Amino acid sequence: MSENYLNIVAFDIPYPPNYGGVIDVWYKMKFLHRKGVKIILHCYEYPGRDRSNELNTICEKVYYYPRLLGLRSALSLKPYIVSSRRSNDLIGNLLKNDYPILFEGLHSCYYIDDPRLQNRFLIYRESNIEHWYYYSLFRADNHPAKKLYFLMASLKLRLYQKVLRHASLMLVVSQKDTAYLKKHFPGNRVEYLPSFHANETVETLPGSGNYALYNGNIEVPENTYAVAYLINEVFNDVNFKLVIAGMKPPDRIKKMVAGNPNLELIANPDDDQMFDLIKKAHVNILVTFQATGLKLKLLNTLYKGRFCLVNDKMLNGTGLNNLCEIANTAKAQKEKLKLLFNKDFKKEEIDQRKTILNQLYSNEVNARRLISLVFQNSNDPE
Secondary structure (H helix, E strand, C coil), rough: CCCEEEEECCCCCCCCCCCCCHHHHHHHHHHHHCCCCEEEEEEEEEECCCCHHHHHHHHEEEEECCCCHHHHHHHCCCCCCHCCCCCCCEEEEEEECCCCCCEEEHHHCCCCCCHHHCCCCCECCCCCCCCCCHHHHHCCCCCCHHHHHHHHHHHHHHHHHHHHCCEEEECCHHHHHHHHHHHCCCCCCCEECCCCCCCCCCCCCCCCCCCCCCCCCCCHHHHHHHHHHHHHHHHCHHHHHHHHEEECCCCHHHHCCCCCEEEEEEECCCCCHCCCCCCCCHEEECCCCCCCCCCCCHHHHHHHEEEEEECHHCCCCCCCCHHCCECCCCCHHHHHEEEHHHCCHHHHHHHHHHHHHHHHHCCCHHHHHHHHHHCCCCCCCC
C-alpha cells in the first residue's frame, strides 16, 4: 500500500499543546502519525513560543516561518490573523510536492485560494466561526481600543470567510458550526469531526470533593468576563468554595478574589496541577457567553472530573448534553450547586461517560475517519 503524505499548515508552533487551538493540532498529528501518515508540518512562529524538537518525532519535515506582525499586516484588507501569516517560502515549499494540504483554522488560509494550488486537495480545519468569536470578544472587552480592533476584525473575517469555497473538504469541530458551514457553502463537502485532545481514558473519580472549579485561559476577554460573572453573580452569596485556575489572570480578577475566603486563584498551573484540580473538584463549573467551536476544557472536565455544570452555550452542538448539568441563569446555577454538593458522583455516571465519550470523541476513531476522508481509503495505512 502506498504511503500517505499530508501537508499541515499550522497557525502556531503546536508544541507544547497548552491552549485550545494547538491541542487539536498536536493530538491530531500524534494520532495520524500512529496510523502511518507522513506529516510535513508548516508552522508560523513568533516571540514567546520556541521551536520544538518534539515535533521532529512525529513529522517527516518541519518548516518554520516568521509571523509578519506590524502595520503592513494590520492595514491589509485581509484579517490581521490571516495577513500576518503569509510567506513566499511557505507557498514554495507547498509546491514542492502534490500531497493534500490541511489548513489549520482560518488563520492559516492565506494561500487556500492561490491559483497555483487549484488542482490540489485542500482541507480546511475549522475551530471557530471566527467572526462570531471576534464579535464576542468585542462585546466582552471593556478597553475602547481593543473593542474597536475586535469589531473591525469581526467584519473583516466575515467578508474573508468566502475564501473557504476553495476548500475541497471542511472538517468542523461542532455540529452547530457544521450546520452553519453547510448552509453558507452548499457546494462544498462539510464533515463533522470533533477536536482531538489529550484524553485517552476516562479518569473520573467517584465520591465527592469540597470545592467548585473554573478553569481556562483567564487572559482571554471571554474568560475574564465569565470569571467575573461567577464571582459577582453566582458565588457572591453561597458558602461553596470556588477555585479559579488558569493562565495569566488579569489584575482585575486578582483584586476581586483578594480577601474573599470562599475564592482561591491559582495562576498558571502546569498540566499535572490543572488535571489534579479538575479530578478533585466536586463540581467543575464552565460558562461561556459565546457559542462557537468546541471548548476543549469541557472535554478535559468530562474525562477527568466529577459533576460538570455548564450553560447551554458551552455545549454548542457537542452531543454532550446528557453528561452535564445545565443551568443558564445565576439563580439556576446556585440551585444546581446546592443539589450537586449534597450528592456523590456515582460509578454508573462514570460508565455513562465512557460509553458516550468513546463513541464521539475517541482520537483513535476520529484519526481513522480523517484518513478515510482525506485519502479516500477506509483502511488504516499500516
